[in-house]
Each structure stands twice: as C-alpha cells, then as structure tokens.
Amino acid sequence: MSVRVRIPAPLRAVTAGESEVSVGAENIDGVLAELEARFPAIRQRLRDDEGALRRFVNLYVNGEDVRFLQGLQTGVKSGDEVSIIPAVAGGC
Amino acid sequence: MTADPNALGRYARQVVFEGVGREGQRRLGESRVVLVGCGALGTVLANMLARAGVGFLRIVDRDYVELTNLQRQVLFDEQDARDGVPKATAAIEKLKGINSDIQYEAVVADFGPENAESLIADCDLSLDGTDNLETRYVLNDACVKLGKPWVYAAAVAGYGTFMPIIPGETACLRCVFPDEPEVGSIDTCDTTGVLGPMPGIIANFAAIEALKLLMGVHDRLNRGLTWVDCWYNSTQRTPVETPAPDCLSCQQRIFEYLERPVWRRAAALCGRDAVQVRPSNTVELDLPALARRLLVVGEVRQGPQMVRLTAPPHELTIFRDGRAIIKGTAEVSVARSLYARYVGT
Numbered sequence: 001m002s003v004r005v006r007i008p009a010p011l012r013a014v015t016a017g018e019s020e021v022s023v024g025a026e027n028i029d030g031v032l033a034e035l036e037a038r039f040p041a042i043r044q045r046l047r048d049d050e051g052a053l054r055r056f057v058n059l060y061v062n063g064e065d066v067r068f069l070q071g072l073q074t075g076v077k078s079g080d081e082v083s084i085i086p087a088v089a090g091g092c
Numbered sequence: 093m094t095a096d097p098n099a100l101g102r103y104a105r106q107v108v109f110e111g112v113g114r115e116g117q118r119r120l121g122e123s124r125v126v127l128v129g130c131g132a133l134g135t136v137l138a139n140m141l142a143r144a145g146v147g148f149l150r151i152v153d154r155d156y157v158e159l160t161n162l163q164r165q166v167l168f169d170e171q172d173a174r175d176g177v178p179k180a181t182a183a184i185e186k187l188k189g190i191n192s193d194i195q196y197e198a199v200v201a202d203f204g205p206e207n208a209e210s211l212i213a214d215c216d217l218s219l220d221g222t223d224n225l226e227t228r229y230v231l232n233d234a235c236v237k238l239g240k241p242w243v244y245a246a247a248v249a250g251y252g253t254f255m256p257i258i259p260g261e262t263a264c265l266r267c268v269f270p271d272e273p274e275v276g277s278i279d280t281c282d283t284t285g286v287l288g289p290m291p292g293i294i295a296n297f298a299a300i301e302a303l304k305l306l307m308g309v310h311d312r313l314n315r316g317l318t319w320v321d322c323w324y325n326s327t328q329r330t331p332v333e334t335p336a337p338d339c340l341s342c343q344q345r346i347f348e349y350l351e352r353p354v355w356r357r358a359a360a361l362c363g364r365d366a367v368q369v370r371p372s373n374t375v376e377l378d379l380p381a382l383a384r385r386l387l388v389v390g391e392v393r394q395g396p397q398m399v400r401l402t403a404p405p406h407e408l409t410i411f412r413d414g415r416a417i418i419k420g421t422a423e424v425s426v427a428r429s430l431y432a433r434y435v436g437t
Contacts, residue, residue, distance in 0.1 A: 055271035090248025092223035
C-alpha cells in the first residue's frame with residue numbers, strides 16, 4: 001500500500017506523461033522528495049528557491065489543502081490521495 | 093416580466109425547470125451582469141446569459157476580432173475578423189439579434205485597477221472571461237472590496253477550472269491561490285493551444301453558477317474549485333469552501349491589485365504573438381493626427397476606435413485611450429520600444 005499522487009495535465013510534461021504516481025512517504029515533504037527524485041523538473045514547479053511550497057499550486061491530502069494542515073510536514077498514510085491543483089490562466 | 097406572455101414564452105423551457113420558475117425568471121430579468129473579457133469563455137458566457145434573459149449585460153473587452161478567434165469564440169464570424177471589430181461591440185451586435193429585450197453596454201477598454209470598481213459597482217454579478225491571472229486578481233479584489241459575487245473560470249489546452257465566489261461567505265481567489273504565478277510559468281493558449289470546446293465547457297459550468305447566484309439559489313451552488321480535464325478524462329472537486337483565515341484580500345482587506353504599482357504597464361497576450369502596452373496616465377489620443385504621423389512608417393488604417401499600423405514584422409493597433417496591441421512580438425521590451433517609437437511615451 002502507498003500514497004497515490006494525482007498529477008494534473010499541465011504538470012505531466014515533467015512526469016513523462018504519468019497521471020498518477022505511487023509513493024511511500026510519511027509526510028508531504030517526503031512525497032515531494034520522492035516525486036523530485038523520479039522527476040527532477042517537478043521541483044521547480046512546486047517549490048520556490050527556498051524549498052517552500054509555491055502559493056499558486058496547491059496540494060491537497062484527501063481534499064484538504066496542506067496550507068491549512070501542517071504544510072510540508074502534513075502527515076500522509078497508506079491509502080491517502082494527494083492532489084496537485086495549479087492556478088489556470090487561459091480563457092482566450 | 094410575468095405580465096408579458098411573449099417574454100414568458102421565450103423563457104418557457106427554463107421557467108418550467110423546477111429550480112427557476114416564474115420567480116427565478118423575474119429575478120434574472122431584473123439582474124445586472126458585467127462580463128470581463130469576451131473571448132472563448134466570454135462569448136459563451138454572454139451567449140448563455142443573454143439567452144437566459146438577464147436584464148442588463150455589460151461586456152468589457154480590450155481586444156478586436158481576429159481570424160484565429162473563430163475556432164472557439166462563438167459569437168464572432170469572418171466578417172468581424174475582416175473588419176477587425178472590437179470584441180465587445182461585435183458580441184453585442186450578435187446578442188441583440190438573439191435577445192433584444194436586454195439592455196447592453198459595450199466597454200472597449202482594458203479592465204484594470206483604475207476602472208474595475210466603477211465597472212462592477214452597479215452590477216449584481218461579475219463574470220470572468222479574462223485570459224490572464226493578473227486581471228482575475230484585480231477582479232477578485234474589486235469584487236471582494238464591494239461585496240459582489242463573481243465566478244472564476246479558466247481553460248487552456250484540454251482542461252479548465254471554475255469556482256463561484258461570494259465574498260465573506262466562500263473562499264476567494266486569493267484564499268485558494270495566494271500568489272499569482274510568475275510570468276511565463278504556466279500554460280497559455282500560445283504555448284499549449286486550446287481545444288475549442290474546452291473553454292465552452294468551463295464557461296457553461298460558470299454560466300450555471302451565474303444563474304444560481306442571480307436567482308439567489310445559493311444552496312445549489314457548486315462550491316469549491318472544480319477541475320475538469322476533457323482530454324485525459326477526469327473531474328475533481330476540491331472543497332475549498334471557506335475563506336482562508338490569513339487571506340490578504342477577503343480577510344485582511346488589503347487590495348493590492350487595486351493599487352497601481354502592482355499592475356504592469358505591458359503584458360504579453362495569451363493566445364498569440366502579441367503584447368499590450370498601456371499608458372501610465374489617462375490619455376485621449378488624436379487618432380487622425382496619429383494616423384497621419386504614421387503614414388511614413390507603414391500601411392495605416394483608421395477606424396472610429398483605433399489606428400492600425402502595419403510595419404512588418406509588426407502590427408500595432410492603437411486605441412483612443414492610448415492602449416496599443418503590438419503583434420509580431422511576445423517580448424514586452426520590444427513592444428514597449430515600438431510603442432515609444434510610434435506612439436510616444
């Protein structure tokens with residue numbers, strides 16, 4: 001068992017097209033570290049230069065925004081689903 | 093409205109629907125709506141709301157119709173593109189033929205901090221047909237400040253998202269995305285393209301939320317942020333339903349985007365190789381004089397609202413209010429320089 005991470009379409013360019021990735025981490029920081037180990041280019045999309053979460057891409061654990069939980073330290077357990085939801089700009 | 097049998101006849105199918113009824117239709121008929129941006133999202137929003145019978149519809153758009161718009165911007169046709177008609181005007185001309193009972197107002201201008209509040213203040217609801225996030229943050233700040241609901245909607249490639257926002261009740265855009273993405277960091281129609289139906293799908297979702305808001309049926313709102321991907325086939329609803337306690341806009345009531353320094357004077361336009369440059373002060377150009385001046389530079393066409401200079405590889409469309417849309421470059425610095433050379437600073 002593991003944590004499922006759903007990758008939205010705009011980030012699939014940096015995950016070799018993967019739409020869902022399973023990781024075995026215990027918190028969000030660990031989830032990101034595993035993602036970054038497999039897909040290095042995803043780091044820049046999700047974190048700023050200091051490693052903090054970007055404020056225009058949201059991470060949700062079972063639908064709850066980690067900003068309102070414990071941020072990068074938010075715990076995850078087997079069976080949890082992590083979603084990545086970025087801001088969208090288009091409309092033209 | 094109910095006294096007029098013809099008016100009811102037109103709306104019969106939606107009045108019969110349990111969620112609308114005569115009372116809902118009456119409310120729609122008395123409602124005032126402002127649409128910010130009239131492209132792929134905006135034409136669909138305007139179309140549905142005009143057909144649904146709102147009382148007043150103001151359409152704000154800075155742009156003019158081009159051939160590449162026709163793939164997805166449903167109110168425009170080839171003649172509009174040939175004539176280079178402003179989108180707000182072209183849309184309303186079509187809408188008058190669809191529903192002549194509505195009072196329309198076209199505003200051919202950029203929606204920005206200097207006019208945002210006055211454009212939304214006399215309306216019940218604002219709709220998002222914009223093509224960039226910066227304008228959406230301006231719209232969010234203005235709506236939060238004035239306590240007006242709006243519906244965030246955005247689409248690109250094969251995905252999109254929407255969220256109805258009631259200031260003080262639901263999360264606002266800045267609750268969900270506290271910072272604007274850096275320029276060039278996210279998908280645009282330029283870099284990623286867009287499937288025509290995708291903005292239509294999102295705009296129709298947003299239009300339904302708009303009808304609920306206008307009829308006051310808040311218990312049926314599709315709350316939170318909904319993500320729809322029609323290429324990879326998934327939908328996802330994120331229940332971000334309450335304001336973020338530290339939200340700069342709706343909790344601290346600091347409206348950064350209504351302050352001029354945050355607003356950029358030049359911005360690359362989503363969807364094409366073009367940049368818009370805006371004057372930092374309010375100006376009213378003497379268009380005939382400008383047209384004469386530009387004759388030595390290249391081919392010049394003058395319309396009532398604008399002067400168009402074709403000087404390959406660039407094309408400048410300069411509006412009376414001093415705005416210019418400069419095609420043939422995505423470089424803000426190049427655009428600024430062309431603006432300075434041909435329009436003057």
